[in-house]
Amino acid sequence: MSASARPWTSAPSSPRAVAEDLIVQRPEGLYCPAGDFHIDPWRPVARAVITHAHADHARRGHGAYLATAISEGVLRSRLGPITLQGLAYGEAVLINGVRVSLHPAGHVLGSAQVRVEHAGQVWVASGDYFTSGHTHDTNTTCVPFEPVRCHCFITESTFGLPIYRWRPQAELMAEINAWWAANAAAGRASLLLGYSFGKAQRLLAGVDASIGPIVVHGAVEPLNEAYRAAGVALPPTLRLEAVKDKALLQRALVVAPPAVLGSAWARKLGEHSDAFASGWMQLRGARRRQGVDRGFVLSDHADWPGLQQAIAATGASRVIVTHGYEAVMVRWLQQQGLEAGSFRTEFGADDGEAPAMLAAPVAASEAADQSFAG
Template structure:
C-alpha cells in the first residue's frame, strides 16, 4: 500500500492529517496555519489561526477578534508530533513559507513569494525540503522584473515632472504589500505622501505591530485638495474611476502590477503609466527558488501551472499541477475576468459588521462616509 503523503490537497485546503491542521484553507476548519494576510490565503471562520508575528495586527484588522497565535521566523510549533516552522517568503510584511516535518519527511508550502529584497519585507530564504508546494503566478519567461531601484528611480522622476507641470500624482497598488513597498521607496524630498483610507488603515495596523514606515497623511473630507495635489497620493485599485480620485484632477495616475508587463494591461486599467512592479517572483526567481530547495517533487498551486509544470519536468524536476483557490488578489486580476478582492463589494462577517471586519474584500473604513464624497 503506497505511503500516504504528509500534506494532501483537499476541497478545504492543504491538509496535514497527522497534525490535524490545514495551511491557508478556504473553507472553515478547526486549525489553520496562514502564510500571509492577503484575502485569498487568510479567510474568516476558522476556530484557531497560526501566523507570523508581523501578520498579527493586519489579520485582526481584516478578520476581527479571531483566536490567533503568532510565532517568529524559525520558531517551532508541535502539533501531534508534526513540527511546524515559518521562514521568510519576501512577498509582503509578515509573509511566511510553512515548513512541515514528520519523521524526517519535510514539506514546504511557499504561499506567495518573491526573491528580490524589497527593503520592507523580510527577504526570501530558501528552505531545503523533500516536497515543495509553490505558486507560479508569473511562471512564463516573458515575466522578468527590472531591479527595484530602477523602477523607483523612474517613479520618482515621473512624480517630479508632474509637480513641475502642476499635475497631481496618484499611484495605485494593493493595500497590503505594494502600498508599503512604494511608500518606503519614494523620494520624500519631492513632497508629502497622502493615503486613501483603505491603505492608511493597513499602515496603521502594521505600525501597531512595530513596523516602521515612512510618514503618511490620511486623506479625509477635511483635507485640502490643493495641499494633497502638491504631494503624492497612494490609492487602492478600488479607487480607480471613482469620484474620490476625480476630485484631484488634473492628475496622472500609475498602476503598479506585474501584469503591466502585458501589452494592453495599462489600457485596460485606463492608467496613464503602467508600473511593472510585482510582489511575486518572476520567471527567474521561481526557477531559482525551486532549485534552491533541493526538492524531490514540486507542486504548483496557482498561476501558469500547466506550462510551468511542463517546463520543470523537461529540465528534470518531478512537477505536478494542483488546483486551489489561491490567486484571487489584485496581481491575478488581469489574468481572469473576475474582479479582484479590492474591486469586490466588502463582505460582512457573521455579525454583518462590514465597517469593522474584513472577510474577503477591502474594508472601506472612513472611505464609506468621507473619502468617496
C-alpha cells in the same frame, strides 16, 4: 494565550496511519493528514496555518489560527476576533507529532512558508513569495525570502512564464519618482494605484519623499500603521480627508487601491495623472486596458527567474505547483529531471495582482501558457 488554550502545541496522540504524502488536497484546502491541520484553507476548518494576511489565503471561520507573530496585527484587523497563536520565524511547534515552523517568504509583512517535518520527510508550502532574478532585489518592507531545504516543495506560480522578468527595483523606483516630480512641476497630483496591503507600503518605502507630500486612501493608512508598529520605516502620510489646503494636492503623490480609478474620490484630487503598479503591467496592452496614463511593472510575487532559483535552492526532488501558470512550470520542472505535478487551489487575485480590467491580457497570457506547454 495560556498554555492550556494553545491548540497548536499538542501532546503525543494515539498511533495513527501516516499518509504517504505529508500534504494533500482536500475540498477545504491543503491538508496535513498526520498533523490534522490545513494550510490557507478556503473553507472553515478546525486548525488553519496561515501563510499571510491576503484575503485569498486568510479567511474567516476557522477554529484556531497559527501564523507569524509579526502578522498578528494585520490578521486581527482583517478577520476580527480569532483564536490566534503567533510564532517567530524559525520557531517550531509539534502538532500531533508533526513539527511545523514558519520561514520568511518576502511577500508582505509577516508572510511565511510553512515547513512540515514528519517521519523523516520535510515538505515546504511556499504560500506567496517574492524573489527575483536580480539577487540584490528584496522587498524592503518585510523579511526577505529564505530558501528552506526540503524533499517536496509546494510552490506558487503566479508569474510562472518566461516573459515575466522584473527589472531592477532601483530603476523602477527612479521612474516612479521622475513621473511624480514631473507632475508636481506641472501642478497636478500623481495618483499611484496599488493594493492596500503590501503593494502600497512597498511603494511608499521606495519613493523619494522629498518630492512632495504623500496622501493615501483610507484603506491604506491602517495598514501603514500596522507596518510602522512592526518597525518598518515609511514616510509620513496624510489621509485625503485630512488635507485642508487643496493646493497641496498639486504636488502630492496619492497612493490608493485600484478601485478608486474614475471614482468620486479620485475626482477630489482635481487635475491629476494616474498610474498602476502591478506585475501584470508586463503584458502588452495592460496599461491601455486599465485606462491609466502609466504602468509600472512592480510585483510582490517571484518572476520566472526568481521561481527557478527559489525552487533550485530548496534541493527538492519533487515539486508541486499551485495557482498560476501550472502547466508551463510543471513542464519545465520535468525537463530538469524533477518529479512535478500540480494542485488546483482557490487562491486567486485578492492581493490585487490581477484586477478584472486586465481579464483580456491575462487570458491572452494564459493562452501563451498552453502553447508554451506544448
